[in-house]
Amino acid sequence: DAKTTQPPSMDCAEGRAANLPCNHSTISGNEYVYWYRQIHSQGPQYIIHGLKNNETNEMASLIITEDRKSSTLILPHATLRDTAVYYCIVRDSNSGYALNFGKGTSLLVTP
Amino acid sequence: GAGVSQSPSNKVTEKGKDVELRCDPISGHTALYWYRQSLGQGLEFLIYFQGNSAPDKSGLPSDRFSAERTGGSVSTLTIQRTQQEDSAVYLCASSLAPTSDIQYFGAGTRLSVL
Numbered sequence: 721d722a723k724t725t726q727p728p729s730m731d732c733a734e735g736r737a738a739n740l741p742c743n744h745s746t747i748s749g750n751e752y753v754y755w756y757r758q759i760h761s762q763g764p765q766y767i768i769h770g771l772k773n774n775e776t777n778e779m780a781s782l783i784i785t786e787d788r789k790s791s792t793l794i795l796p797h798a799t800l801r802d803t804a805v806y807y808c809i810v811r812d813s814n815s816g817y818a819l820n821f822g823k824g825t826s827l828l829v830t831p
Numbered sequence: 832g833a834g835v836s837q838s839p840s841n842k843v844t845e846k847g848k849d850v851e852l853r854c855d856p857i858s859g860h861t862a863l864y865w866y867r868q869s870l871g872q873g874l875e876f877l878i879y880f881q882g883n884s885a886p887d888k889s890g891l892p893s894d895r896f897s898a899e900r901t902g903g904s905v906s907t908l909t910i911q912r913t914q915q916e917d918s919a920v921y922l923c924a925s926s927l928a929p930t931s932d933i934q935y936f937g938a939g940t941r942l943s944v945l
Contacts, residue, residue, distance in 0.1 A: 754933075763835075763922050763936030764874070817864060817887050817929055818876030 724808045729826040732802075738795040740825050742808030745789040750812040753784060755793045756821070757804040764807070764821070767793065798829045833857075835937035837923050843943045844913055852908040852940045856925030863906050864924040864934060865898060874922065880906060881929055913944045 725743040732738040744753065754769040768775055768782045770791075775782045781794040795802055807824040836855040844850050856863050865877040876890040880900045891897070895913075900906040910917055920941050924934040 763924070763938050764934075766933045766935065769933070817862070817879040818866075818890065819874070819924075819934060821874045823873065 724810055724822060726806075726808055726822070726825045728823065729828070731828050731830060732795075732798045734800060734829055734831050735797055738793075738798040738802065738827060738829070740793040740795075740806050740808075740827065741790065742793070743790045744808070744810045747788050747810050748812070751810045751815075752812065753782065753788075753791050754809040754811065754819075755780070755782065756807045756809065756819070757802075758807070758821075758824075759801075759804040764819075767806075798827075800829050800831065803827060803829045835923055835925055835935055837921075837937035837940050839940060840938065841941045841943075843945065845945055846915060847912055849909065849911045850913055850942065852910075852921050852942070854906045854908070854923030854925075854937060856904065856906070856923070857935055858904075860925035860927055860935075861903065862926045862929040862932070863900060864926075865906070865908050866922045866924065867919045868922060868939070869919040877908070877921075879929070910942075913942075915944050918942055918944045 752769050752771050755767040756764045758764045768777055768780050770782045770784055784791045805824040805826050807821045838853045863880040866874045868874050878898050879887040882903045883900050895911045898908045920939040922936055922939045924936045926932040926934045
C-alpha cells in the first residue's frame with residue numbers, strides 16, 4: 721500500500737466544517753483512497769472512498785487532488801459525535817486482506 | 832443481520848484459561864477478518880476467511896490462537912492458555928468480497944486477562 725501521512729490531531733468547532741488532510745504522494749494508478757473512523761470504544765466505521773473523482777455521500781465529501789498525491793475528507797457540519805480518530809488508507813486489489821490503519825488523525829469537535 | 836455482531840462484548844478471564852470469541856458477520860458477506868487492538872495501539876490483523884477457509888493466518892501471534900468459520904457464516908476465535916499480553920479488544924469485520932472491498936466492523940470484544 722502507498723504510505724499515507726496525516727496530522728496527529730485537529731480541533732474543530734461544532735457546526736463548522738472539519739477538513740482532514742491526507743498525503744499519499746506515492747499512490748499508484750490503481751489504488752483507491754479510503755477513509756474510516758473509529759469513535760472511542762467502537763469498531764472502525766467506513767466513511768467514503770474514491771479513485772480520482774471527488775465523492776460525496778451522506779456522511780462526508782472526499783476531495784482528491786488532480787495529481788492524486790493528496791486528499792481531504794470534509795465533514796461539512798461537524799457535531800460532537802464526530803469526535804473520533806480518522807484513518808486515510810490507500811489500497812488496491814493487490815493490497816492483501818488486512819487494512820493498514822496507521823495512526824490516523826484524532827479529531828476533537830468542541831462545543 | 833443489520834451489522835457485524837460480536838459476543839461477548841466484555842470478557843474477563845484468569846491467566847491460563849481458554850476463551851472463545853464469537854463473530855456473526857453481515858448476511859451474505861463471504862469474507863471475514865479478525866483484528867486485535869491493544870490499549871492505545873493500532874489495529875493488528877490476525878486472520879482472514881474466505882468462506883470457510885482461511886487462506887491468510889499470517890497474523891496469528893502464536894499457536895495458542897486459532898479460528899474457525901462454519902457454514903460460511905459465524906466465526907469463533909479461540910485463545911488457549913491466555914496470557915496477560917492477550918488483553919486487548921478483538922475486532923471482527925466482514926466484506927462482500929475480499930481484498931479491495933469495504934470492511935464493516937463489529938463493536939469488538941474487550942478481553943481482560945487477570
